[in-house]
Amino acid sequence: MDPIISVSGVTKTYKGGFQALKATDLEIRRGEIFALLGPNGAGKTTLISIICGIVKASGGTITADGHDIVRDYRAARQAIGLVPQELTTDAFESVWATVRFSRGLFGKPPNPAYLEKLLKDLSLWDKKDERIMALSGGMKRRVMIAKALSHEPTILFLDEPTAGVDVELRRDMWEMVRRLRENGTTILLTTHYIEEAEEMADRIGVIAKGEIVIVEEKAELMRKLGRRELTLHLQTPLETLPEGLKAWDLTLTDEGNSIVYAFDAQAAETGISALIRRLAELGLDFKDLQTRESSLEEIFVSLVRDSK
Ligand SMILES: Nc1ncnc2c1ncn2[C@@H]1O[C@H](COP(=O)(O)OP(=O)(O)O)[C@@H](O)[C@H]1O
Ligand SMILES: [Mg+2]
Structure with missing residues (x-):
């Protein structure tokens, strides 16, 4: 299926010479929730402002719903609804008047039935006259x-x-976004909260310093980059790691009470059974063990660090 948004070779240098976006390619699939994840200043707002025609790209091309955003601006913009980062609402207007006016700005004929359903879906109907x-x-x-x-x-x-x-409103927002997607809306959200990307997205693009460093299915991103850790809680604490354990990537933690082994979960040989045999040979008993997968947070931090 054709992507609903296609960004090709887009760059942005602001007046003054700061390059906020390096050559960027990105495709958003119809019906997905795509999270653009990156730290503050990464270029997220710049990219979506360019797609919406609010900021002019320095180079490259973009289509939205099949329309070139420059040559066919009105049709492209028509396809997109933007909720900006800053809250800017006409404070004196009623909810109903504001929403009706916004629709009019796009040259759409009035459709009170649609707006009523929209406000009901967003639990705003009883506030419409406020x-x-x-x-x-x-x-x-x-x-x-x-x-x-x-x-x-x-x-x-x-x-x-x-x-x-706050946390409660965040949960509500996520719920709302999921409902919108179920009704067929494609969602592109930007966030610097890893938890949000992990919770919401079908696919995640990580952006750092004006560059998209990876785009991947969420599950695939976790699988590909995920490291696992095995923690062994020792019977008797160690001062240092014995020479005989040099072959493994180990760290002594918990004041010498635990050994942590970081391994690649995708590897054919994790090295765990050999490690456990060696511990027995060295007379090192452990009373308990646990494994954990690295979180998206750790993956994100390492990606952003590596892109420097
Ligand atoms: N109008 C502007 N003029 C100059 N620099 C800008 C302008 N807008 C944003 N920037 C810079 O571009 C970079 C990316 O900003 P932005 O796209 O807002 O990042 P994000 O939304 O990921 O936090 C930042 O370093 C920011 O200071
Ligand atoms: Mg921003």
């Missing part, structure tokens, strides 16, 4: 989403949707 300034922060965020969806776009961009929101 002024936005009277709403809680969480409700204001819902209004931003309603505005972004008012013209019935097929793609929704959420720029740091849960930055600075």
